Amino acid sequence: MDVDERLRRAAHQLSASLAGERIPDTPRPARHAWMSAVVGALVTLGTVGGAAMLLMDGSPRVGLESVSSTTESSFTATTLPPAADVIQFVSDEHGFEITYPADWYRADEILAPALTSPPQQLEEVLSLGTFPLRPGGVECPHVPVNALLDLGSDDVLVSIILGNQGTGDRWPTAFGAASFLPTPAAGDAPIDAQTCSGRSDLDYHVGVFALDGRQVQIFVAFGAGVDDTTRAQTWGILDSFTWATTSPTTTTLTTTTTLRPGADPATGPLFGDPSDVVLLFDDGIDGVLALDPDGRVGSRSVIDGQVAGSSPYRMTRVGDTLVVGWAASTQSTSAPGSQRCWATPPSTFQPRKPTGFGWSTGQAAA
Amino acid sequence: VAASESSELVRVDDVPVVRGVESFDAFFRREYRDVLGLAVVLTRNRAVAEELTQEAFLATFRHWERVAPLDSPGAWVRRVVSNRSVSTFRRSAAEARALLRLNSYASRSTATELGDGMEVWREVRRLPRRQAQVVALTYFADLPRREVAEIVGCSEETVKTHLERARRTLAGRLMDLGEDRHGR
Numbered sequence: 001m002d003v004d005e006r007l008r009r010a011a012h013q014l015s016a017s018l019a020g021e022r023i024p025d026t027p028r029p030a031r032h033a034w035m036s037a038v039v040g041a042l043v044t045l046g047t048v049g050g051a052a053m054l055l056m057d058g059s060p061r062v063g064l065e066s067v068s069s070t071t072e073s074s075f076t077a078t079t080l081p082p083a084a085d086v087i088q089f090v091s092d093e094h095g096f097e098i099t100y101p102a103d104w105y106r107a108d109e110i111l112a113p114a115l116t117s118p119p120q121q122l123e124e125v126l127s128l129g130t131f132p133l134r135p136g137g138v139e140c141p142h143v144p145v146n147a148l149l150d151l152g153s154d155d156v157l158v159s160i161i162l163g164n165q166g167t168g169d170r171w172p173t174a175f176g177a178a179s180f181l182p183t184p185a186a187g188d189a190p191i192d193a194q195t196c197s198g199r200s201d202l203d204y205h206v207g208v209f210a211l212d213g214r215q216v217q218i219f220v221a222f223g224a225g226v227d228d229t230t231r232a233q234t235w236g237i238l239d240s241f242t243w244a245t246t247s248p249t250t251t252t253l254t255t256t257t258t259l260r261p262g263a264d265p266a267t268g269p270l271f272g273d274p275s276d277v278v279l280l281f282d283d284g285i286d287g288v289l290a291l292d293p294d295g296r297v298g299s300r301s302v303i304d305g306q307v308a309g310s311s312p313y314r315m316t317r318v319g320d321t322l323v324v325g326w327a328a329s330t331q332s333t334s335a336p337g338s339q340r341c342w343a344t345p346p347s348t349f350q351p352r353k354p355t356g357f358g359w360s361t362g363q364a365a366a
Numbered sequence: 367v368a369a370s371e372s373s374e375l376v377r378v379d380d381v382p383v384v385r386g387v388e389s390f391d392a393f394f395r396r397e398y399r400d401v402l403g404l405a406v407v408l409t410r411n412r413a414v415a416e417e418l419t420q421e422a423f424l425a426t427f428r429h430w431e432r433v434a435p436l437d438s439p440g441a442w443v444r445r446v447v448s449n450r451s452v453s454t455f456r457r458s459a460a461e462a463r464a465l466l467r468l469n470s471y472a473s474r475s476t477a478t479e480l481g482d483g484m485e486v487w488r489e490v491r492r493l494p495r496r497q498a499q500v501v502a503l504t505y506f507a508d509l510p511r512r513e514v515a516e517i518v519g520c521s522e523e524t525v526k527t528h529l530e531r532a533r534r535t536l537a538g539r540l541m542d543l544g545e546d547r548h549g550r
Contacts (some may be wrong), residue, residue, distance in 0.1 A: 006486050
């Protein structure tokens with residue numbers, strides 16, 4: 001029997017075995033259904049790997065588990081529950097503290113393992129929600145798609161992203177809806193969040209703030225039915241954000257590098273002097289890997305449906321930002337009708353620019 | 367692509383719109399078994415294949431407004447499942463979910479259902495992933511070369527080359543298996 005015939009026979013056998021297969025219910029995005037519970041459990045078990053981000057020192061970046069401890073707190077903010085019902089979260093790795101209600105969920109993994117902006121070293125450092133937080137999503141790795149899909153009408157999602165630049169709006173003395181700039185007509189994170197998740201029913205608040213020389217980006221999504229108490233609780237959580245009094249821990253490598261004798265192998269540019277280069281690798285199948293040797297960060301993004309032979313990725317440098325994608329890249333200020341096209345074809349992963357404007361994606365322009 | 371829409375899943379302008387729009391439910395019912403079969407061929411086991419199939423249809427559902435008018439929505443969902451089947455990361459996630467799901471009910475054995483066929487598909491999976499995709503789409507999905515090229519994202523000539531190489535490799539391996547079974 002030749003190869004052709006064996007393959008056709010194997011195909012026939014498989015087809016026959018599937019002929020009686022029960023067709024399941026039509027898939028629909030999960031909303032607080034069993035899928036949320038299952039994936040939530042998986043997250044807890046740590047069985048779904050956060051393989052998207054790697055540190056340049058080779059340590060796998062598997063989420064937020066390096067955070068040192070959670071302790072009871074004597075936090076007394078009026079918008080949060082009594083001390084016994086809150087958790088004080090201390091991140092030694094990123095050097096901040098925050099307090100949240102004990103009945104909220106904290107993500108064990110980065111929800112949006114995006115290629116953001118290597119020069120700014122943006123990093124999602126904490127996500128909290130009133131529901132089990134499911135990382136990733138079918139597409140748009142710069143948006144917490146799965147978490148948004150699972151967000152119920154009375155639920156809230158909060159993500160905190162830190163950057164190494166000190167630019168942004170002034171940190172509010174007390175958070176509230178007014179702390180966030182109005183959403184531009186197009187090209188802002190909420191637009192991406194809406195487009196990627198299909199959740200245009202949510203109330204989004206996205207802000208870029210400067211706090212003590214560092215950048216803190218806040219992403220909040222409220223379900224349509226969130227009451228005032230929960231909203232106040234959410235703002236209270238953000239009000240509790242402070243830099244930790246203890247210094248962030250440093251990583252000491254036990255290995256040595258032969259790249260540049262004398263250079264500190266654990267910090268600073270990998271090659272000693274800044275290269276001002278970001279390396280981008282298309283694996284030819286379904287994704288792109290970006291490595292920033294200066295910031296020692298890497299990020300891999302999986303592109304659904306992308307295969308060798310598809311439209312190639314385009315890289316455009318705009319200012320200090322590397323834009324990667326397929327179609328037009330548009331800068332948009334918060335003023336209506338102020339879009340300006342920077343590059344064609346568009347970008348897929350763009351960092352939000354501080355203070356009043358953002359990069360619009362093709363999705364936003366659609 | 368719906369040029370200004372950045373969903374990179376498919377290039378709409380490559381696929382002419384020539385027919386009316388079918389409901390997603392009807393599409394799902396019609397295509398489910400074949401897409402599941404393709405996933406079974408390209409993955410290790412049935413449960414993982416089911417997970418990947420669900421993921422692919424879920425992606426299709428989310429993009430249905432743009433996928434439905436395509437000349438071949440079936441090619442679109444096959445492309446997604448084909449890519450995810452050969453993506454280590456995607457497969458790992460699907461395997462983790464499948465593992466959890468299988469804890470709740472008895473596992474079904476695909477191997478016993480398929481008999482010798484499973485042996486053949488196992489050898490197909492050992493091929494370079496592009497060759498494996500081409501073989502699965504050609505023999506199991508029974509698609510013409512033009513559609514295989516569209517799904518895999520290469521020229522028809524490249525598909526032909528992949529297929530020839532795959533056949534050559536499989537001929538040797540399947541012959542070895544046959545000889546082993548007969549006591550070599």
